[in-house]
Amino acid sequence: MNADFHFSFTPIQLLLSVLLLIIAVASLRLFRNRLLYRLFFVAIVLTGILFVAVPELPYYIANRLGVGRGVDLLFYLLFTGFLMLIAILYRRILQHDVILTQIIRQNAIKNHRVFQGTKKA
Amino acid sequence: MIEQVYIVIPSYNEGKVIRQTINSLGNQYHVVLVDDASTDETANAVRDLPVCYLRHDINLGQGAALQTGMDFARQQGADIVVHFDADGQHNPADIDRFIETLRTQKLDVVLGSRFLRREDLMAIPRLRRLLLRVARVINGLLTGLWLSDAHNGFRVMNRRALNAIQLKENRMAHASEILMQIRRLGLKYVEMPTHIIYTDYSQVKGQRWQGAVDILIDVFINKYFR
Numbered sequence: 001m002n003a004d005f006h007f008s009f010t011p012i013q014l015l016l017s018v019l020l021l022i023i024a025v026a027s028l029r030l031f032r033n034r035l036l037y038r039l040f041f042v043a044i045v046l047t048g049i050l051f052v053a054v055p056e057l058p059y060y061i062a063n064r065l066g067v068g069r070g071v072d073l074l075f076y077l078l079f080t081g082f083l084m085l086i087a088i089l090y091r092r093i094l095q096h097d098v099i100l101t102q103i104i105r106q107n108a109i110k111n112h113r114v115f116q117g118t119k120k121a
Numbered sequence: 122m123i124e125q126v127y128i129v130i131p132s133y134n135e136g137k138v139i140r141q142t143i144n145s146l147g148n149q150y151h152v153v154l155v156d157d158a159s160t161d162e163t164a165n166a167v168r169d170l171p172v173c174y175l176r177h178d179i180n181l182g183q184g185a186a187l188q189t190g191m192d193f194a195r196q197q198g199a200d201i202v203v204h205f206d207a208d209g210q211h212n213p214a215d216i217d218r219f220i221e222t223l224r225t226q227k228l229d230v231v232l233g234s235r236f237l238r239r240e241d242l243m244a245i246p247r248l249r250r251l252l253l254r255v256a257r258v259i260n261g262l263l264t265g266l267w268l269s270d271a272h273n274g275f276r277v278m279n280r281r282a283l284n285a286i287q288l289k290e291n292r293m294a295h296a297s298e299i300l301m302q303i304r305r306l307g308l309k310y311v312e313m314p315t316h317i318i319y320t321d322y323s324q325v326k327g328q329r330w331q332g333a334v335d336i337l338i339d340v341f342i343n344k345y346f347r
Contacts (some may be wrong), residue, residue: 108175
C-alpha cells in the first residue's frame with residue numbers, strides 16, 4: 001500500500017485542531033512540575049491534530065498493523081487509554097486514602113478524651 | 122509486673138448498645154473506644170464511663186478504627202490488646218480465658234472461633250453458617266491460613282503482634298488481612314472457641330452476603346494487585 005497523504009483543513013478540521021491546541025495549552029498549565037505528564041499529553045494532542053489534518057494517516061497505520069479501518073485503531077487506542085486513565089486515577093485515589101487515613105488517625109489519637117473513671121490516660 | 126490489657130472497641134453508630142457493651146467489661150481493663158465518625162449519640166452515651174474515647178473525623182471503616190485503637194494502645198504501653206465488637210456480640214467472660222491461653226502457651230495471637238464447639242456453631246444463623254463455611258475455604262486459599270472460622274472479630278494479641286501488625290485495609294477486609302499478616306510475620310497463634318450472641322439488633326447491623334462477597338474481592342485484589 002502506497003502512502004499518499006495530503007494535508008487539508010476543512011472548517012471542521014480547523015475547529016477540531018484549534019480545540020485540541022487549546023487542550024494542549026491547558027494541559028501544560030494543568031500538570032505543573034510534571035514534565036512527563038506534560039510531554040505525554042502534548043504528544044497525544046499533536047497526534048490528534050495530525051490525524052485530523054491527515055485523515056488517511058490512521059487508516060494507513062491501521063492497515064500496516066493489520067487492524068483494518070483507521071476508526072478501529074482509534075477506538076482500540078482510546079479504549080486502552082481510557083482503562084489506563086482509570087487505573088492511574090484509582091491508584092492516585094488509593095494514595096490519597098492512605099494519607100487521609102493517617103491524618104485522621106493522628107488527629108483521633110492526639111485529641112483523645114479520657115472520660116470519668118479511666119484508670120490510665 | 123501487672124500486664125496492661127487494652128480492649129479496643131471500634132464503633133459506628135452503636136449509641137444504643139455501646140453503654141451496655143462497655144459496662145459488661147467491668148473495671149479491670151483499659152477500654153479504648155474508637156468512634157468511627159458516628160452520627161448518633163455514641164459520645165454522650167459513654168461520657169460517664171471509664172473509657173478512652175477517640176473519634177475519627179470521617180468514617181473510615183472498622184479496619185481503620187481497629188488500627189487507630191491499636192496505635193493508641195501501643196503508645197499507652199499496652200501489653201495485651203483485645204479486639205471486641207461494639208454491638209455486644211462477644212462474651213466478656215472469654216477475655217480472661219483467651220489471655221490465659223496467650224500467656225501460658227506463649228502465643229502472639231489467640232483467635233476466636235464459632236466452629237469449635239457445637240453450641241457455638243448452632244447459635245449461628247443457618248445462612249450465615251453456610252456463608253462462613255464458603256468464606257473459610259476461600260480465605261484459606263488466599264491467606265494460606267486454614268482456620269475453622271473465617272471472620273471472627275474477637276482476637277487477643279500480645280505486644281509483639283501489636284507492634285508487627287499494621288492494618289491497611291480500612292474496611293471489613295481487615296479480618297483477612299490480619300490472617301495474612303499473622304502468616305507472613307510468623308506470629309504464633311491458636312484458635313479458641315468463643316460464643317457469639319446473635320441478637321435481632323446485631324443481625325440487622327451485621328454484614329449481609331453482598332458485604333461478604335465484597336470482602337472476598339477486596340482480599341483477592343489486595344493480595345495480587347496492590
